[in-house]
Amino acid sequence: MSKNALVRxxxxxxxxxxxxxxxxxxxxxxxxxxxxxxxxxxxxMLTSIIITIPQCYGVIIRCNNSTMKVIPRLMKVFxxxxxxxxxxxxxxxxVPLGGKNWTEMTQQLSQLLSGYNTRQMNYQNITECSEESPxxxxxxxxxxxxxxxxxxxxxxxxxxxxxxxxxxxxxxxSNWEPVPYNISDPQTVNELxxxxxxxxxxxxxxxxxxxxxxxDRENLGFINYSPYQGFPVNFFPYTGxxxxxxxxxxxxxxxxRIGVAVNVVCKLWAKNVNHTEDxxxxxxxxxxxxxx
Ligand SMILES: *[C@@H]1O[C@H](CO)[C@@H](O)[C@H](O)[C@H]1NC(C)=O
Ligand SMILES: *[C@@H]1O[C@H](CO)[C@@H](O)[C@H](O)[C@H]1NC(C)=O
Ligand SMILES: *[C@@H]1O[C@H](CO)[C@@H](O)[C@H](O)[C@H]1NC(C)=O
Ligand SMILES: *[C@@H]1O[C@H](CO)[C@@H](O)[C@H](O)[C@H]1NC(C)=O
Ligand SMILES: *[C@@H]1O[C@H](CO)[C@@H](O)[C@H](O)[C@H]1NC(C)=O
Ligand SMILES: *[C@@H]1O[C@H](CO)[C@@H](O)[C@H](O)[C@H]1NC(C)=O
Numbered sequence: 285m286s287k288n289a290l291v292r293x294x295x296x297x298x299x300x301x302x303x304x305x306x307x308x309x310x311x312x313x314x315x316x317x318x319x320x321x322x323x324x325x326x327x328x329m330l331t332s333i334i335i336t337i338p339q340c341y342g343v344i345i346r347c348n349n350s351t352m353k354v355i356p357r358l359m360k361v362f363x364x365x366x367x368x369x370x371x372x373x374x375x376x377x378x379v380p381l382g383g384k385n386w387t388e389m390t391q392q393l394s395q396l397l398s399g400y401n402t403r404q405m406n407y408q409n410i411t412e413c414s415e416e417s418p419x420x421x422x423x424x425x426x427x428x429x430x431x432x433x434x435x436x437x438x439x440x441x442x443x444x445x446x447x448x449x450x451x452x453x454x455x456x457x458s459n460w461e462p463v464p465y466n467i468s469d470p471q472t473v474n475e476l477x478x479x480x481x482x483x484x485x486x487x488x489x490x491x492x493x494x495x496x497x498x499x500d501r502e503n504l505g506f507i508n509y510s511p512y513q514g515f516p517v518n519f520f521p522y523t524g525x526x527x528x529x530x531x532x533x534x535x536x537x538x539x540x541r542i543g544v545a546v547n548v549v550c551k552l553w554a555k556n557v558n559h560t561e562d563x564x565x566x567x568x569x570x571x572x573x574x575x576x
Contacts, residue, residue, distance in 0.1 A: 357566045358460070358552045359491070362396050362451040363389035369545075370571040376446050376542065386443035393441050396451060400428040400529055407527040415487065417518045424519050426529040430511030435534035446575045447538045452491060452550060454515055454522075454530040460565065461520035462489035462554030476553060489554045490514035491533050496547035496570070503546045504573075505539030514552070537573065545574040 365372055377383035413424035435441055435449035442449050464486035465472040473481060480490050491514045495501030515531035522528055540546065550569050551559055557567035 356455065356457050357569060358454065358457065358557065359452040359550065359567075359569050360455040361569055361571055362453060363392040365571050370569075371545075371574060372448070372450065372571055373574040373576075374443060374448075376575055378444075383444075386440070389448075390437070390441050390443050393449070393451060394437050396453070396532075397428055397437070400426055400532070402427075402429065409526045410529070413516075413518050415518075421525060423522070423525040423528045424516070426519070426531055427511070428532070431532075431534045432508060432510035432536060434508070434536050434538070435510060442536060442538075446540060446542050447536065448540065448573065448575065449534050449536045450548075450571070450573075452533045452535060452569070454519070454532075456522050456528065456530055457565065459521050459523060462515070462517055462552070463556040464489070464517060465553075465555050472555070475555075480553060487517055488512055488514035489517060489520075489552055489557075491535075491550055491552050493535050493548055493550040496549050500547045503541040503544045504537060504548060505541070506537070508536040508538065510534050510536070540573060540575060543576045545572050547572050 361370070361372075363372060372389070374386040374389060375382060375384035376386075379387050409422045410425050411418040411422045418424050432449075433439060434447065435451075465476055465484065467473065467476075467481065467484050467486070476484065476490075477492055480492060484490070491509065493507055493509075495504040510533070512533065514533065519529075519531045522530070535550070548571055552567040554567070557563070557565070559568050
């Protein structure tokens with residue numbers, strides 16, 4: 285596997301020394317990082333070596349004289365974004381009469397959802413979970429029928445009418461699980477965004493999207509999430525269960541302003557996710573929406 289392939293796979297890289305930043309991490313992750321550090325020491329003598337740590341969700345690369353750590357993001361954005369701005373751009377209208385690119389995007393979304401075909405309910409090692417966690421070796425069924433009708437193929441996922449739906453998917457990061465906040469703990473209350481506090485349910489790792497600036501927020505308008513505003517915690521951890529259905533959130537922008545590039549930031553909220561610039565794993569995704 286080449287370094288580039290690895291980097292592309294996670295769509296996120298960061299180059300920094302391996303020691304300083306690691307001291308911030310906690311719990312399961314710090315255990316993994318310590319193993320990672322041992323691996324780096326082992327790798328110092330070699331060049332261009334890639335070390336994967338199977339039971340961890342981070343990958344450390346030692347390449348010539350720099351150590352790179354590929355930091356996995358907890359959410360992957362669909363449709364695919366372009367360039368350093370993570371642009372999602374299409375031209376409004378019927379295709380081919382003026383409209384452009386949105387059919388490629390809706391095809392991508394259809395393909396994403398085809399992996400969640402209801403047929404899979406009968407698949408091996410898939411359980412319909414309600415509140416509880418699935419039995420060992422099994423994982424929960426993700427029911428895409430619960431996604432808002434605005435974000436379905438029948439409605440072209442909103443792209444025909446400048447009301448696009450963006451999907452955020454958990455990218456199968458092994459052995460990671462969100463630690464819910466304790467809402468009666470006063471310190472927790474300060475970390476969570478205010479709007480999530482009153483309805484907070486520890487059965488979800490909440491995802492909150494908003495415009496980057498006041499200007500973006502105004503141009504973005506309303507945001508609807510479905511089937512839930514986050515990932516249900518009983519889908520974690522992913523330990524390689526066969527037929528695993530990674531949780532999804534459809535984020536619908538019904539009042540997006542046309543002709544303006546709008547910067548959107550989405551954050552996943554759990555006690556073990558820090559949104560600072562170099563946090564591991566990265567619980568923040570950014571993209572720019574432009575419909576014209
Ligand atoms: C959208 O169309 C433009 C111009 O036709 C093209 O350069 C770009 O690659 C297209 N984007 C996608 C995602 O296909
Ligand atoms: C799938 O489920 C079966 C029956 O519960 C179990 O015996 C098996 O170990 C599971 N497979 C894996 C890969 O965990
Ligand atoms: C939540 O926090 C409250 C107040 O600090 C504490 O009494 C309670 O035991 C905590 N609950 C859990 C499940 O940690
Ligand atoms: C996650 O794992 C499932 C089951 O192994 C697989 O079908 C799916 O393609 C994987 N998804 C991603 C984003 O890697
Ligand atoms: C996140 O990381 C920053 C920088 O290390 C630290 O100051 C802050 O306390 C951390 N926040 C949480 C919630 O852990
Ligand atoms: C985490 O994501 C944010 C938002 O996209 C980005 O600014 C930051 O550089 C990322 N951090 C790392 C270490 O990739």
